[in-house]
Amino acid sequence: MSLLEQLGQQVKRASVHLSSASAKDKNDALKLIAEQIIVDQELILEANLKDLKQAEIKQISTAVMDRIRLSSDRIETISNGLLDLVELDDPIGQTLDSWSLENEIKLRKVSVPIGVVGIIYEARPNVTVDAAALCLKAGNAVLLRGSSSAIHSNTAIVRSIRTALASSNLPVDSVQLLEDTSRETAEQMFKMNEYIDVLVPRGSQNLIDVVIAKSTIPVLETGAGNCHMYVDQSADPEMAFQLVINAKTQRPSVCNAIETLLIHEEWFNRHGKALIQILKDKQVDIRGDQTVRSIDPTIQEATDVDWETEYLDMILAVKVVQTVDEAISHINLYGTSHSEAIVTESNENKVKFLNQVDAACVYHNASTRFTDGFEFGFGAEIGISTQKLHARGPMGLEALTSTKYQLSGTGQYKK
Structure with a gap:
């Protein structure tokens, strides 16, 4: 079994536990993560410096450098964003609609987690925290795959997140990072339907096009911004x-x-x-x-x-x-x-x-x-969708949920 398959199994098992996690347990975990990334900020900044040095060697553009770069202020902003997310209502278990059928079966439409979300993204180590936090708040486990340009930063951040989760009531394996940034492994991830319920690509139009073309998993498309x-x-x-x-x-x-x-x-x-x-x-x-x-x-x-x-x-x-x-x-x-x-x-x-x-x-x-989830009052965003199905625009917690119909009868059967 490959390492990727092991990660898939672990994150899938974690998603089952998360689907019934209480709002308190999820919020407590987010608070612990917010604290831990501040505690670990020196380690995170050291790792980020490695990525920036590699970017300089590769003569990466100043625009991409800005997206990779972290600072104490940016880490504090990320931490505060987690605390803002805590204050938002739990999107899971909400009754969206209810009615009775002619046969008196009572029907309720409720919000539920999607399950396992795979995030494919470039640069931007802040996405590592934002994506993980949003998925956890919505009861989803997450498999992250960042780019090689921020691998040191992402690894340090996920280590910090998992340290926090170890002190929470949520499974540590709720957040996983695919550290192999090769194209071949990414393409294997695109076909892990057994473990991943939806893929969310964040990055260049080229990245998004590749994921859409090669994925057998449903894609929640976040588009480029021309x-x-x-x-x-x-x-x-x-x-x-x-x-x-x-x-x-x-x-x-x-x-x-x-x-x-x-x-x-x-x-x-x-x-x-x-x-x-x-x-x-x-x-x-x-x-x-x-x-x-x-x-x-x-x-x-x-x-x-x-x-x-x-x-x-x-x-x-x-x-x-x-x-x-x-x-x-x-x-x-x-x-x-x-x-x-x-x-x-x-x-x-x-x-x-x-x-x-x-x-x-x-x-x-x-x-x-x-155009931003924070600005729209969503607390954070998983990305900005430019497609027309499921979600469009800045995607907050609601976009990371699905629905389930719960029906309750008194012995009715189909004649």
Whole structure:
């Protein structure tokens, strides 16, 4: 039996125990994990430094480096996030609906755990804690498979989590880490239907596409974020300046940062030069169409590749459009159904944009940076779903549950 199969058996057994764990036991375990990662933070940071040094040797981009990097502040934020999760209602055992059948059998629809969740993710060691905590709170065991770029960090974090679980009433094997980061082992994991109930890929579009194509296990798809902001003809210039800068530069390495800016031609003629200069002052590398380049020939010409690229960096593709309809068409062609925004004072264009843009989250006069489970009040998120079945948008605890019908009779039988 391979090590992967052993992990699968262990996590499957743990899931049976977890399915009936009390809210108190789950919350107590989360509190212990929150404490333990603070106690172990020096060890975690030492491991993280190894990953960062390896990343430097491999000349990994600054954007990916930012996603790998941990600090005392980030660890404290992760710990506090666990405590916030404790305060949320237990999603398991909730009566979602109830009624009586004609034969007087009483039927109740209740929320139950999914079972075993497999998480496939890149970089971001914070996902190790977030995913494990969300799964535990929802009564699920979890098998984690991170990338080689953060393997030292992930190993140290999971060791800390399992130390905490050893002092709890939950099984230690509720959280497992596949330390073999080879592609071959990952593909074996994709076919472990006997042990894993659902796979959740988090990372690049390439990773997500590979999991979808090769997995025989149902996939809860979290999509890449080729996000857009459209500045309409009637947009308030100061608001537009602020929202564009925030959505692009506040943290460019995350999936809810914008990658393409669309601007109405009339607005661009009045305010485009000022906005382009502000972006350049913020060290944003602009890829523009011919109209954008007409005010600054030093700007690199945008190609079709730029319109479809999730840069996760200080790069922004900029295109001038004639109408809100053209903006919507562009977004629906190149977007990844993640987060899209319009800046406008026109109610007509606002309504059209919100209704016709195909995305999980659509904003009016606000930054796309709010697409996040914490921001939505979910306490945390397992990812942001861009598909349309089961869950869409930031996925909190509810997305990690399933349902069961419980029926109670008085001796009824089918004639």
